[in-house]
Amino acid sequence: MLRIAIVDDHPIVVKGLKDLLEMEPEWTVVGCFHTGNSLLAFMADNEADIILLDISLPDTSGIRLCKEIRRRWPDTQIVAVSNLSDRSIIQQMLQQGAGAYILKTATPEEVTQCITEVMGGNIFISKEVQEIISRPGLNAPATIPELTKREKQILQLLAEGKRSADIAAELFISPLTVKTHRATLLQKFGVSNMVALVKSARELQLI
Amino acid sequence: MLRIAIVDDHPIVVKGLKDLLEMEPEWTVVGCFHTGNSLLAFMADNEADIILLDISLPDTSGIRLCKEIRRRWPDTQIVAVSNLSDRSIIQQMLQQGAGAYILKTATPEEVTQCITEVMGGNIFISKEVQEIISRPGLNAPATIPELTKREKQILQLLAEGKRSADIAAELFISPLTVKTHRATLLQKFGVSNMVALVKSARELQLI
C-alpha cells in the first residue's frame, strides 16, 4: 500500500486530490494538512511514501519545507505542486530534492502518472514545466544571489516603493549606507535600476 | 434542481468542487470549463442558475467575463472564486455584479453556505474577505486610475525595468515624451517613484 500525504492550504484542492488518489486501489491518503508545521508534526510519529507539497503555503516556504523533509526522511518522495511557473522556483525545488514538479493546472491523469513515475525512482516533469525550464536564457539569472540579513531587509523596504532617505530614517542609519546596500543589491542581481531589481527579486521569490 | 456551472483552469479544483456540490441532492453541476470562452459557448444554448467563476483564467480576465455574463444572462448568479485577496479586485468583482466572493482557501462548508445565500438573493462575503475590504485605507487608492492605451503600454515597459531611453527607442518616440507619460502615471497613481508605481499597478491588476 502506497502511503500518500497531502499538504495544501486549499481544502477544495485537497478534497479533489484525495478523491482522485484513492480511486487507485493500491494507494491510500494517510494525511491531509494545510500548513507545513502540521505535516511535520504528523511525520514525527507516522510514515508516508509520498508527499504532495504545495509550495505556496501560509506558514513556511515550500522550498524550506522540502529541504527539511529530505533531511529528516530521505526515503520519502516529494511531489511539488504549484501554480508558479517561474523557472528559478522550479530549479530550486528540484535542487532541494523534489522528485517531481507539476502545475496546479495538471489533469488528474498527469497527477497519477506523476506519482507512478516518482515511485519508480524517476523524476517526473510535466510537459508544461519542461517547456519552461528548457527555455534557455529567458528569465536569465539562473544563479540565485545570496543576500545578507540587512540586504533582505532593505530590499523589502525598497520593494514597498520607499526612497533611500525614508529607509535610512526607518532603520536609524545614514542614507549613504542605504545607498551602499542598494548598490550591492543591484550588483548581486545584475540589474541597473530599482524596478528591475524588485522584478527580479519577485521572480526569485526573495520578497 | 439548481443548475451550477464551474469555470476554473485547475482540473483538480473543478473535480473537488463538483464532487462537493453534487453531494447536495437538489444541486447539479451542468458544466465544467477551464476557459471563459468555453463557458460562453456553453451558455449560448444552455442555462445555469449559478456560475462558480475563477477570476484568474488563462484566456480572459474574470472581471471582463463577469461583466459579460451579467449583461447577457442577468438572472444567472455569479460566485467569484479567487486566491487573490487584493481589496481592489474584490471591489471590482462586486461592482461587476458578482453575488459572492470567496477565497480558494474556503472550506467546503463555506462554499455550500455561500451558494445557499446567493440563491436566497443575498450577497455572500466570507469572513476573510470581509476583513480585507473593511480594513480602511491600508491599500489606500480605492479609485482605480483610468489609463490611456499609450500609458498602459509604457507602464508595462516600465514594469519590466526599462529606462525611459530604452522605451523611447522601442516606441520610436522622444525620451521626453516618455518622461511626460511617466509623469502622468505617477500623478494618476498618486505615487512618487517608479517602484511604488509598479507596486500599485500590480495590486490593481493593471499589469
Next chain:
DNA sequence: GGGGGAATACTCCCAAGGGAGTATTTTTTA
C-alpha cells in the same frame, strides 16, 4: 583571539528621475 564577512559611512561625478509648466499635432467622439 585573530581572520573575514557584514554593516556602517564616506568621497566624487554624472546620468536619470521627478515637479511644473507650455505648446503643437493627431485622433477620437459627441
Next chain:
DNA sequence: TAAAAAATACTCCCTTGGGAGTATTCCCCC
C-alpha cells in the same frame, strides 16, 4: 464638423539614483 481627449515634444530646475572606490567598526566563527 467642432470640441475634447490623447499623444507628442519641449523648457527649467532640482533631487535622487547609480558607478566606483575607500575606510572603519562590529561581530561571528574557527
